[in-house]
Amino acid sequence: QQQVKQSPQSLIVQKGGIPxxxxxxxxxxxxxxPWYQQFPGKxxxxxxxxxxxxxxxxxxxxxxxxNKSAKxxxxxxxxxxxxxxxxxxxxxxxxxGSYQLTFxxxxxxxxxx
Amino acid sequence: xVKVTQSSRYLVKRTGEKVFLECxxxxxxxxxxWYRQDPGLGLRLIYFSxxxxxKEKGDIPEGYSVSREKKERFSLILESASTxxxxxxxxxxRSPLSGSYxxxxxxxxRLTVT
Numbered sequence: 001q002q003q004v005k006q007s008p009q010s011l012i013v014q015k016g017g018i019p020x021x022x023x024x025x026x027x028x029x030x031x032x033x034p035w036y037q038q039f040p041g042k043x044x045x046x047x048x049x050x051x052x053x054x055x056x057x058x059x060x061x062x063x064x065x066x067n068k069s070a071k072x073x074x075x076x077x078x079x080x081x082x083x084x085x086x087x088x089x090x091x092x093x094x095x096x097g098s099y100q101l102t103f104x105x106x107x108x109x110x111x112x113x
Numbered sequence: 114x115v116k117v118t119q120s121s122r123y124l125v126k127r128t129g130e131k132v133f134l135e136c137x138x139x140x141x142x143x144x145x146x147w148y149r150q151d152p153g154l155g156l157r158l159i160y161f162s163x164x165x166x167x168k169e170k171g172d173i174p175e176g177y178s179v180s181r182e183k184k185e186r187f188s189l190i191l192e193s194a195s196t197x198x199x200x201x202x203x204x205x206x207r208s209p210l211s212g213s214y215x216x217x218x219x220x221x222x223r224l225t226v227t
Contacts, residue, residue, distance in 0.1 A: 009153070032214070043117070043203055043218025044156070089155060099144065099163060100171065101216065105155040 004092050006104025013080055013111055021075045021107045023090035028071070030092040034101070035064065035075050038087045047088070048075075080111045116140070117219035119204055125225045132191040134222050136204030143208055145187035146216065147171075147179060150201040159202075162187055194226045 005024045013019045023033075034049035050057045050064045050073065057064045061078040077084055090104040120135035136145065146161040148171075158171030160179040168179050176198060180188045187206075191198055201223050205216040 006155075034215075041220065043205070043220050045218065046215045049215075099146075099161055099169070100158060101156075103156040105153055 004090060004102050004104045006090050006107060008107060009105070010108045011110070013109070015081060015111055015113050017080050017111070019077050019080055019084075019109055019111070021088055021090070021109070022072065023074065023092075023104050024070075024072045025092050026071065027092070027094075029094045030102075032093045032098070033064070033066065033073050034091050035062075036089045036091065036103075038089065038106075040086075044089060077109075080109075082111045082113055085109055085111050117204055117206055117217050119202075119219040119222050121222050122220065123223050123225075125227065126191075126194050127227055128195060130191075130194050130226075132194045132224065132226075134189040134191075134202055134204075134224070136187045136189070136206075136219055137185050138187075138204075138206040138217070139185065140206070140208065140217075141184065142206035142217075143184075143210060144206060145181065146205040146207075147177075147187065147189045148203045148205065149173070150203055150221070156203065159189065194224075196226050198224065199226045200224060 035047045036044035037047040038044040048059045052068045063076045066073045087106045087108045089106050091101045093101045117138045126132050147159045148156045157173050162168045162181040165184050178190045201221045203221045204219040207216045
């Protein structure tokens with residue numbers, strides 16, 4: 001019930017491609033879904049977040065798509081660049097104010113020139 | 114900029130030793146968190162503290178304890194380190210009173226227990 005399942009585990013795309021990372025959850029009480037980006041040697045940093053009252057949120061080249069009925073959400077990176085190479089984690093919590101974030105297992109993205 | 118610092122980037126300890134991992138944040142955040150990160154397992158919450166002297170267990174508290182005597186500092190304690198506690202440890206903080214629920218992470222401490 002508390003799990004967030006993330007796929008794929010790793011992803012390689014060419015520069016300019018559109019990598020897509022998918023997450024699925026079971027707990028319908030989750031209502032805050034952030035994505036974190038982690039570069040090697042650094043801690044994760046918030047990239048973008050969505051609430052289930054919208055189906056899509058875009059910030060720059062990063063877009064979250066949210067499908068409430070399917071209990072799935074995904075991250076799309078438009079015009080991907082080598083500098084986007086990082087590990088991406090989806091997460092979920094029961095309210096933005098909830099103390100506990102449940103993280104997916106992460107996707108290692110490599111964007112090759 | 115919010116800054117979360119962790120006392121060591123790399124630490125090597127022997128089985129049975131008592132280990133202290135220190136975390137300091139400079140933004141007067143109310144909440145602080147300790148996670149461990151393992152390949153293929155993502156981030157798992159060990160303990161969190163919603164305010165000074167307050168603590169709550171996360172998903173994997175066994176073998177760990179914490180201390181928060183001052184608002185800016187949150188310590189993770191391994192009472193008797195074991196090899197299965199070899200991992201990357203991440204500290205985070207946030208301030209819900211500021212209206213943001215973003216967690217700010219430190220750079221991590223890679224602990225090896227031999």
